[in-house]
Each structure stands twice: as C-alpha cells, then as structure tokens.
Amino acid sequence: MPQIPEKIHELTVGQLSARSGAAVSALHFYESKGLISSRRTTGNQRRYTRDTLRRVAFVRAAQRVGIPLATVREALAELPEERTPTREDWARLSEKWRSELDERIRRLNRLRDHLTDCIGCGCLSLATCVLSNPDDATGARLTGSRLLPEGH
Numbered sequence: 001m002p003q004i005p006e007k008i009h010e011l012t013v014g015q016l017s018a019r020s021g022a023a024v025s026a027l028h029f030y031e032s033k034g035l036i037s038s039r040r041t042t043g044n045q046r047r048y049t050r051d052t053l054r055r056v057a058f059v060r061a062a063q064r065v066g067i068p069l070a071t072v073r074e075a076l077a078e079l080p081e082e083r084t085p086t087r088e089d090w091a092r093l094s095e096k097w098r099s100e101l102d103e104r105i106r107r108l109n110r111l112r113d114h115l116t117d118c119i120g121c122g123c124l125s126l127a128t129c130v131l132s133n134p135d136d137a138t139g140a141r142l143t144g145s146r147l148l149p150e151g152h
Helices: 013-020 024-032 052-064 069-077 087-118
Strands: 046-049
Touching: 013 024, 013 046, 013 052, 024 052, 052 069, 052 087, 069 087
Parallel strands: none
Antiparallel strands: none
16 A cells, blocks of 8 residues: 655545545545535645545445445534544444334344245235235235335
8 A cells, every 4th residue: 555655735536536435436426415615726636634544434335335425425524514424423424324224124124034034925005015015014004016106
C-alpha cells in the first residue's frame, strides 16, 4: 500500500483510491451522492483532505452491513461542519441501525427457511409462500397468482 508523506495534506483521487481500497469510480459516485467532497485545482483536478480516508472507510463499513447510502448520507449530514465520523459517532449510529439490521436478518432467515417450500408453487397466495407474499397478505383479498398490485 503506498504511503503518503505526513506533509501532504491533500490526496489525489488515485491516492485516495489506493489508500482506501475504493475504486476511483466509487469515489466519484460517493462524491456525486454527497458522501465525500473535494476541492478543484486550477487544472480542475480533484483534491481530497486526508480525513476523507476515514469518511470513505465509514461509508464502506456501513455499506458492508447493508445500510443504504441515503441513510449514510443523512448520518454524515448530522455531524457538525461535515466533520469526519469518530469512533463514538460510529457506536451511536450502529446502535441506531441495529434494529433495522435485526429485522432484515429476521426476514432473510424466514425466506431461507421457507425457500424450498415456495419454489415453483405458482399460487403466490399460500400462507407458506413467504417469497412474494409474506404472511399471505394477498390471499386475504385475491385468489390465484397475482404479482402486480390491484389496478395495474
């Protein structure tokens, strides 16, 4: 991994990519979504402050556990003066996101456990068909195979 001398306070997009492990295209995407920011040189090249490394690490960690980027952006926007997230910020936010992740895990476990029962049944309204009709919500109103909501 390339080392960046301490006296350098700004990183090029290539340096940020090499140090963070994120592709240049991902960094451009993060910037377009307001997750990180850069300044432009007179030659219109991006320059990132060194603390952007921590922001990128924060974004990537949140992505790995399934937090939507819009939610990450909202969390970063709550930090004063767009400062870099600290360990305490991560602890607070991860606690906030825990119930959402627990619910997602519960749904995925349920889908996994009933996957074999639902393959090829075609009815989509059986009480056991948790793939496209959790808790048989459609079966209470309709019969047969209905993937689209009423009125379509």
